[in-house]
Amino acid sequence: xxxxxxxxxxxxxxxxxxxxxxxxxxxxxxxxxxxxxxxxxxxxxxxxxxxxxxxxxxxxxxxxxxxxxxxxxxxxxxxxxxxxxxxxxxxxxxxxxxxxxxxxxxxxxxxxxxxxxxxxxxxxxxxxxxxxxxxxxxxxxxxxxxxxxxxxxxxxxxxxxxxxxxxxxxxxxxxxxxxxxxxxxxxxxxxxxxxxxxxxxxxxxxxxxxxxxxxxxxxxxxxxxxxxxxxxxxxxxxxxxxxxxxxxxxxxxxxxxxxxxxxxxxxxxxxxxxxxxxxxxxxxxxxxxxxxxxxxxxxxxxxxxxxxxxxxxxxxxxxxxxxxxxxxxxxxxxxxxxxxxxxxxxxxxxxxxxxxxxxxxxxxxxxxxxxxxxxxxxxxxxxxxxxxxxxxxxxxxxxxxxxxxxxxxxxxxxxxxxxxxxxxxxxxxxxxxxxxxxxxxxxxxxxxxxxxxxxxxxxxxxxxxxxxxxxxxxxxxxxxxxxxxxxxxxxxxxxxxxxxxxxxxxxxxxxxxxxxxxxxxxxxxxxxxxxxxxxxxxxxxxxxxxxxxxxxxxxxxxxxxxxxxxxxxxxxxxxxxxxxxxxxxxxxxxxxxxxxxxxxxxxxxxxxxxxxxxxxxxxxxxxxxxxxxxxxxxxxxxxxxxxxxxxxxxxxxxxxxxxxxxxxxxxxxxxxxxxxxxxxxxxxxxxxxxx
Amino acid sequence: xxxxxxxxxxxxxxxxxxxxxxxxxxxxxxxxxxxxxxxxxxxxxxxxxxxxxxxxxxxxxxxxxxxxxxxxxxxxxxxxxxxxxxxxxxxxxxxxxxxxxxxxxxxxxxxxxxxxxxxxxxxxxxxxxxxxxxxxxxxxxxxxxxxxxxxx
Numbered sequence: 001x002x003x004x005x006x007x008x009x010x011x012x013x014x015x016x017x018x019x020x021x022x023x024x025x026x027x028x029x030x031x032x033x034x035x036x037x038x039x040x041x042x043x044x045x046x047x048x049x050x051x052x053x054x055x056x057x058x059x060x061x062x063x064x065x066x067x068x069x070x071x072x073x074x075x076x077x078x079x080x081x082x083x084x085x086x087x088x089x090x091x092x093x094x095x096x097x098x099x100x101x102x103x104x105x106x107x108x109x110x111x112x113x114x115x116x117x118x119x120x121x122x123x124x125x126x127x128x129x130x131x132x133x134x135x136x137x138x139x140x141x142x143x144x145x146x147x148x149x150x151x152x153x154x155x156x157x158x159x160x161x162x163x164x165x166x167x168x169x170x171x172x173x174x175x176x177x178x179x180x181x182x183x184x185x186x187x188x189x190x191x192x193x194x195x196x197x198x199x200x201x202x203x204x205x206x207x208x209x210x211x212x213x214x215x216x217x218x219x220x221x222x223x224x225x226x227x228x229x230x231x232x233x234x235x236x237x238x239x240x241x242x243x244x245x246x247x248x249x250x251x252x253x254x255x256x257x258x259x260x261x262x263x264x265x266x267x268x269x270x271x272x273x274x275x276x277x278x279x280x281x282x283x284x285x286x287x288x289x290x291x292x293x294x295x296x297x298x299x300x301x302x303x304x305x306x307x308x309x310x311x312x313x314x315x316x317x318x319x320x321x322x323x324x325x326x327x328x329x330x331x332x333x334x335x336x337x338x339x340x341x342x343x344x345x346x347x348x349x350x351x352x353x354x355x356x357x358x359x360x361x362x363x364x365x366x367x368x369x370x371x372x373x374x375x376x377x378x379x380x381x382x383x384x385x386x387x388x389x390x391x392x393x394x395x396x397x398x399x400x401x402x403x404x405x406x407x408x409x410x411x412x413x414x415x416x417x418x419x420x421x422x423x424x425x426x427x428x429x430x431x432x433x434x435x436x437x438x439x440x441x442x443x444x445x446x447x448x449x450x451x452x453x454x455x456x457x458x459x460x461x462x463x464x465x466x467x468x469x470x471x472x473x474x475x476x477x478x479x480x481x482x483x484x485x486x487x488x489x490x491x492x493x494x495x496x497x498x499x500x501x502x503x504x505x506x507x508x509x510x511x512x513x514x515x516x517x518x519x520x521x522x523x524x525x526x527x528x529x530x531x532x533x534x535x536x537x538x539x540x541x542x543x544x545x546x547x548x549x550x551x552x553x554x555x556x557x558x559x560x561x562x563x564x565x566x567x568x569x570x571x572x573x574x575x576x577x578x579x580x581x582x583x584x585x586x587x588x589x590x591x592x593x594x595x596x597x598x599x600x601x602x603x604x605x606x607x608x609x610x611x612x613x614x615x616x617x618x619x620x621x622x623x624x625x626x627x628x629x630x631x632x633x634x635x636x637x638x639x640x641x642x643x644x645x646x647x648x649x650x651x652x653x654x655x656x657x658x659x660x661x662x663x664x665x666x667x668x669x670x671x672x673x674x675x676x677x678x679x680x681x682x683x684x685x686x687x688x689x690x691x
Numbered sequence: 692x693x694x695x696x697x698x699x700x701x702x703x704x705x706x707x708x709x710x711x712x713x714x715x716x717x718x719x720x721x722x723x724x725x726x727x728x729x730x731x732x733x734x735x736x737x738x739x740x741x742x743x744x745x746x747x748x749x750x751x752x753x754x755x756x757x758x759x760x761x762x763x764x765x766x767x768x769x770x771x772x773x774x775x776x777x778x779x780x781x782x783x784x785x786x787x788x789x790x791x792x793x794x795x796x797x798x799x800x801x802x803x804x805x806x807x808x809x810x811x812x813x814x815x816x817x818x819x820x821x822x823x824x825x826x827x828x829x830x831x832x833x834x835x836x837x838x839x840x841x842x843x
Binding site: 048049050051052176178179181182183184185186187188189190191192194195197203228246247248249252318319320321322367368369370371372398400401402590594597598599600601602605623624625629630631632633635638 | 708711712713720730735736766767773786787789792819823824825827829
């Protein structure tokens, strides 16, 4: 387990993350232990990247434990597949997956503490109750603190059947609780992967091919090796690793490498991708993902047809902490330390690569300076481990921002074509969606709304395999599909002469009463967020205000958004976004608001500003001077609301992102009469300065 | 290599490094002061912000040889026990998500409040423009700066 050193390190040597000894802390289960002074130590197993499960997980345990929250201390757990299940961060799944487990961890410990008190007092446990880290015998008023009871309680058998609280009795869950890591963050404590230092550790940076589809032909490292502070230059796979005593010395030496590359696959450009998209969009051999009814007839007999194409560029994940990892491969085992969303898979891969059994490999998970899906991959962990084994020394591999931005695993570009067939009453009787992607597998979410609400439906996918590496990016596929679909449905509503919200509700009503094939989303939950968003935003009731609507279901949660746009100096400005989220029981109200606001800013920023383009197989953008991210001046006001339905939590790390682009584009249409079909929006006509 | 004597957080430090080493890497690799973060290396993201004689500067592009006798303040030295009004406000407003950019945000805000204790929202946005928060916690950063300005 990692602890935090509260004292400033000796300035002469780098700060080292210390392990805090547990002294007399008594363990009750994988998650929690209690010391005699009443300190409750709760381990947070999942990697923390800003989603704040480091606060919400302990809140759930503390709730069922009936703990005094001020006595709770949270520590990041190391990888431990025996103690924890699904110790990974992705898919907005942590809270949904662990909800019951965490509650049981708290409830069983609470039971054991009550039992210990009852035993000590020789009184029936049924006459006891708990509150705020104390057990009370109700009749007599006798009290004992958890600290006093812990030693005995921890030895008792863990009960099999425990009653969990009714949510009306929640004291901690549902409250706004401050991030447990705030103090460390605002005082600059060494909590991130990049902050890890070990006595004797070497630094390394790796030169990888700038162009995808190429491989090393020759390496001349003489000049680099001769630089001060450099220990070695090591070539392995397509990597040229410069190893030295400090980051800056390594950065300087790496610039002197002379590497020749040669073609090893297709070397692609954005123009090439666009041609592929155009070709595949007319393919006769798509993969059919869903087909209901008879689209051919529906479209040939339609009163009106609406058709539109949408396209997005590649994106970098760009977490502010670039990739990095520490590895020490020794003869007796391997030590891994760093930021990863998938510690178990990373360790497994290292074990396979270096032929070392996993029980000889430890992995300490540091805090992640952002993940967004990039750190789901363990490529950078393998690199560090392989390098350490080659140089037989502990080494931290650091990526510069240029390495990170040119280094792959991108959100790939995709193009969608949507078509809708309307009857003479403005009902959407036919719907087609074809997605053409890159390394995407299925570019669609064929069972998402409006599937089930349209009698004649066809969802198809085509894919181009590229040497450019791609990967999951926050709300994979739906991060752009959500925009394209919601913008298209807005166009269809307009063609049908219907209010966009009314149009959605009519489709949902049809899915409820007369579904066309399976309906794999909750109509109730979708309707609820739509209606609440309309009410909170004053939809249709604010003359002169340009409103755009969208609603999306992803990762088991539902989010509806309404965007307000105003015109300023002839250009649309996003003024405000209302978001209504149904993620089931909200655990930490403060953290939940953060995820909604952050997801919206993420969705808006990328829809508006960000893009990677390719030339000769390499990205043309390499750092934040030419890859634009949204900044403080550019954010709208955001008003968040949560549906209070008390169902088990359904996740919130990603769901607020997909609806954002659509709400914004639809509002911009209302303000300007122009439809946005391509991201980033900043490249579109409506944002160009008129001369 | 030359040995540079540096005044950091009111203490004297020494670093035996090349003249062109950015202060950022001297702080992190040589002196164990890792609160100042690396995000881009070209002064675009603000994660490396420190104070030089009270002014906010991007330490990733500041060669150590040019620091000389200037007084450097890093996040570790903003206060002795983490109770600068900005640090307190950051907790009260519950600002951080991943937290990686926050030291830089706080240092930029601190320099602003030193010069302008009660900035307008526009002045805050302009001053903070050079600090990226990839998690999108901008609303709360702005709110915390405003809150801190009421306590100064």
